[in-house]
Amino acid sequence: MIKISISFKIMKYILYARKSTDEDDAELKEFAAKEKLEIAASLCEAKTAKEPGRMKFGKMLALIENGQADGILSWHPDRLARNPIDGGRIIYMVDTGKIKSLKFPSFWFEDTPQGKFMLNIAFGQSKYFIDNLSENVKRGLRQKLRNGVYPGWAPLGYLNDYKNHNIVIHTEKHKLIKRIFELYSTGEYTLKNLADKFNGLGLTSHNGKKISPGMMLFVLKNPFYYGVFRYKGEMHEGKHEPIITKKLFDQAQVMLKRRGRHHEKKIHNYIFTDFMKCGACGCAITAEKHKGHIYYRCTKKKGICAEKYVREENLTDQLKNIMQKVSLPDDWANNMLNELNKEKKATAQSSVALVNSLNQEVKIIENKLDNLLDSHLENVIDKNDYLRKKEELINKKIGLEEKVKRINDQGDNWLEPMRDFILRSRLAKKTADEGDLPQFKAFLRNIGSNFILQGGKFEFLAQFEWELACRRQAYATWLPIKNIFRTLDWDKIKEELSIFQCGSFPNSF
Ligand SMILES: [Zn+2]
Known part of the structure; x- marks a missing residue:
């Protein structure tokens, strides 16, 4: 039998607790045992960390300077320093390698620029204010919370602006984040689908890693994106610019809840099943694969329903054609x-x-x-x-x-639906060009209903404005399209539109 032994220098820690908070000492010992930390010395400080010049604190740093310990174990950074001088000393000793490790049961420290940034914030963001309840202090605390800077690493789609102690939008990634919420809300994607799609689009984590379904879930659940953040269980309004609206966030949450535990179950084997009905008999349309091609057919057996098979490529062409018709340059x-x-x-x-x-x-x-x-x-x-x-x-x-x-x-309330219509029309072009099939389906579901397959042809009932768009009439001139949305008097519009029998786009209004 071969014994493999790995030798490494065991790090020695100084346990630093505060006398006034009785919980510290016992819990720190428990933590040290659990994490198998070797304790070189235990120091219990009577003074608060508000002012520099604490005895035990000085002794601790001296022990580390002398090489008798390499790290500190304390409950939270705010136990170590609540003033800039002590905080600065600690960070300097981390920088110069004297302090090799800092352990806190209630705070994660890593020796990286980000880690030090966070440590600095933790030193500053102490309970100092709560210790003293004067009006001034209360006002100060409110101000701090109102300032709303999230004291941590920027979530995906944002960047830490270390200079201004702020979190700013990532110029490229934020668009992808918004897209994640939009796509997920359509209900046509699993977390896995999304992760695959966005890996394909080049979205990576901060350290350049691939996006996992778990990370997608983390993104979708993070309220930071609509402008708030939770810190130590408390919600704050962020100073950062939101990427999405709360409305969109809520839609995604509804979808997360709906999918629930069956989250990673594939939605459909084939994209357009559970979408169309047979135009001849009204039964559902299902799909099967033959020799590398997907065919959509009525669920009734051959001989009972006469509807024929449609190949997916053919169906896709038809859908694409519709989208091109309703798309606006x-x-x-x-x-x-x-x-x-x-x-x-x-x-x-x-x-x-x-x-x-x-x-x-x-x-x-x-x-x-x-x-x-x-x-x-x-x-x-x-x-x-x-x-x-x-x-x-x-x-x-x-x-x-x-x-x-x-x-x-x-x-005015007609402006928004109209803007939506125009934006969707513009999006239709992009979607058609990209050829992303789940998006085809989501798009069509948005503009109509009653999708049927009859005689090999795909048909559906479009909402009125979209029906006009399909016939390229909605775009005849600015005036009819505006009237559609302003008057909502369909008959009148139909009449008006008959004047503009225009199949192609005029050059201007
Ligand atoms: Zn049928």
Whole structure:
């Protein structure tokens, strides 16, 4: 039998606890035992870490300087330093390699630029304020929380701006993150599908690794993307720019819940099953594979229903054709969007009153948040109630703010559906070009219903504006399309449209 022995220098730690917090000492010993840390010395500090010049702290650093220990074990960085001098000394000793390891049961430290950045923040972000409940301090704490800088690594799609202690949007990746939420909300993707797709699009983690389904889940569950963050179980409004709306985030959460435990179960074996009905008998259309090709057919047996098979390539061509018909060239879409913006300005005034009242509600919530924090700091309400109530208020506030933004953006209620129509038309072109089949299906489901296969032909019932688009009439001129959305009087529009029997795009309005 061969014995393999690995030898390495065992790191020695100094256990540093604070006398005033009794929990520290016992829990640290337990932690050390669990992590198999060798303790060179245990020091118990009576002074708080607010001011420099603590005796035991100085002794600890001296022991490390002398090489009698290489690391520190403490409950949290805020036990080590709550003033810039001590904090700076620790970081300097990490930099110069005197301190080789820092262990905290309630904080993860890694000797990297990011790790040191976080350590610095942890030194600053102590409970100092809560120790003293003067009005000034309360105001200071509120300010800090209101500043809303997430004290950690930027999530995927963002970057840490170390210079300004801020988190900023990644110029490329943020678009992909938004796309992840949009696609997942369609219900046509599993986490695995998504991971594969976005690996294909070149999305990588911060350290350049491939995206796993687990990471997708992490992204989809992270409220950071709509502008808030949780820190130590508490929700804060972030200062960072959101990538998505709360509305989109909520849609993704609904989908996550719906898929639940069956998450990674394949949705369909073939993309267009569970999508169409047989036009002849009304039965579901299923699919099977023959000699490398996928065929869609009625679930009724041959002889009972006369409908014939359709090859997937053929079906895809038909769908692509529809999407090309309803797609709007970029320059046209942009012209229409410009017109929309003009309309928006004209109608903006009418919504001023509504916006004012919504803003009033936001103010009330802000007051409530302040009162809530005061009650918490004065121990009037317990922590869990505080956290729960705070989360509720913040979400409500963001919902209101998004509503204000929507109103400011759309001005009038017909503008938004129309903008949506134009954007979708523009997207149709891109989707058709990309040839991503789940997106074909999602797109068609968005614009119509009653998908059938009859006589080898794909047909469906499009929403009115999309039916016009299919016939290329909606795009005849600016006026009819605007009327569609403004009057919603379909008969009148039909009449009007008959004047513009226009099969191709005019060059201008
Ligand atoms: Zn049939």
